[in-house]
Amino acid sequence: MxxxxxxxxxxxxxxxxxxxxxxxxxxxxxxxxxxxxxxxxxxxxxxxxxxxxxxxxxxxxxxxxxxxxxxxxxxxxxxxxxxxxxxxxxxxxxxxxxxxxxxxxxxxxxxxxxxxxxxxxxxxxxxxxxxxxxxxxxxxxxxxxxxxxxNQSPDFSDITGIDWLAEGLATYASGQCDAARMARVKEALIANTTPNKLDDFWKGQLRYGFSGSMVMFVDQHYGREKLLALLPYNRVDDVLKSLGTNEAELLKGWKQFMLEK
Ligand SMILES: [Zn+2]
Known part of the structure; x- marks a missing residue:
């Protein structure tokens, strides 16, 4: 198999x-x-x-x-x-x-x-x-x-579409979203080379920056309590539902948030 x-x-x-x-x-x-x-x-x-x-x-x-x-x-x-x-x-x-x-x-x-x-x-x-x-x-x-x-999947073996959340959370909460890394994300946004879907956030050279800044956005826009409420979910649909948003809106909000930084 x-x-x-x-x-x-x-x-x-x-x-x-x-x-x-x-x-x-x-x-x-x-x-x-x-x-x-x-x-x-x-x-x-x-x-x-x-x-x-x-x-x-x-x-x-x-x-x-x-x-x-x-x-x-x-x-x-x-x-x-x-x-x-x-x-x-x-x-x-x-x-x-x-x-x-x-x-x-x-x-x-x-x-x-x-x-x-x-x-x-x-x-x-x-x-x-x-x-x-x-x-x-x-x-x-x-x-x-x-x-x-x-998490509902304690070893992360049964997860769908939350790579960005798991890695972004670990990156953000550990202080790895430093100024230099965030500046590179902003440059990519200006150059229009950022991912267009969440599934592509944990990919490529800037994966820590993309995923980490998305979680930073969730934390600062929706609040720490909401971010913590996402911990049990192992499917992206449940994450988006809990945030009361959809993928396109989340990406739009993140872009705006990062460009204003
Ligand atoms: Zn990791």
Missing amino acids: ARIISNLAMLLLFGAFTFQPESAGWLREQKSGYAFYYTAADKPRVSEYNKLIESGFKSVREFFGKPYKTEFSIFTHPNRHSLDSTWQKDWGMPDFKSECWMVASGVATKLDLISPAAWDKESCEHKYSNKEETQKLITHELVHVYHGQH
């Missing part, structure tokens, strides 16, 4: 949690709200990583106004091979090879990431030395976990 995998699905994981932590040399530390798994190579960095995670927890709590519903696990993989083999098992895709920019994923029950100290070697887009970006990326994944814990 052919399976179509969207960029989002690749980030957000498919399938059941089948990973067996005990069998892979994982060490475990119980923290408040999460279990932290790491390998011996990362032992010296555990407290550094936990600081990043705890700062992300704080941002999530502030943005959503509530803590996580349940505890979850965080796996810090020593290298891409380890992350890929987990994703292969979780998604039931034995041949899956991640793209060089992919370093992490988050669903309701767990967050997987390549050890940030290994990003310089294992990733084409991320540098551990960029502390601010590293923090935001970890917070981004923690937002996916929070979203998963409130």
Whole structure:
């Protein structure tokens, strides 16, 4: 059976949690709200990583106004091979090879990431030395976990047309909608090269900017309470209905909002 995998699905994981932590040399530390798994190579960095995670927890709590519903696990993989083999098992895709920019994923029950100290070697887009970006990326994944814990599809395997919302929310709530990224979206709007449908927001080079700014628009136009009310929906039709709008109107409002920024 052919399976179509969207960029989002690749980030957000498919399938059941089948990973067996005990069998892979994982060490475990119980923290408040999460279990932290790491390998011996990362032992010296555990407290550094936990600081990043705890700062992300704080941002999530502030943005959503509530803590996580349940505890979850965080796996810090020593290298891409380890992350890929987990994703292969979780998604039931034995041949899956991640793209060089992919370093992490988050669903309701767990967050997987390549050890940030290994990003310089294992990733084409991320540098551990960029502390601010590293923090935001970890917070981004923690937002996916929070979203998963409130979504009708906790592992995001059964979603239709909400890539922009899931990724946009994680981008916006983690502070990744910075001025430079928003300026690039505005330039694209002026050049008339922005997507004409929501399905195309989480695509291409500006996917974080497009999706993040759409969620920023929803937050600032409809309000935080309305944005939070969208968390359970896994279908875009229900999202639009809840907002009392349609796709064309939403896009029109977003364009105006961004051009006035
Ligand atoms: Zn994401």
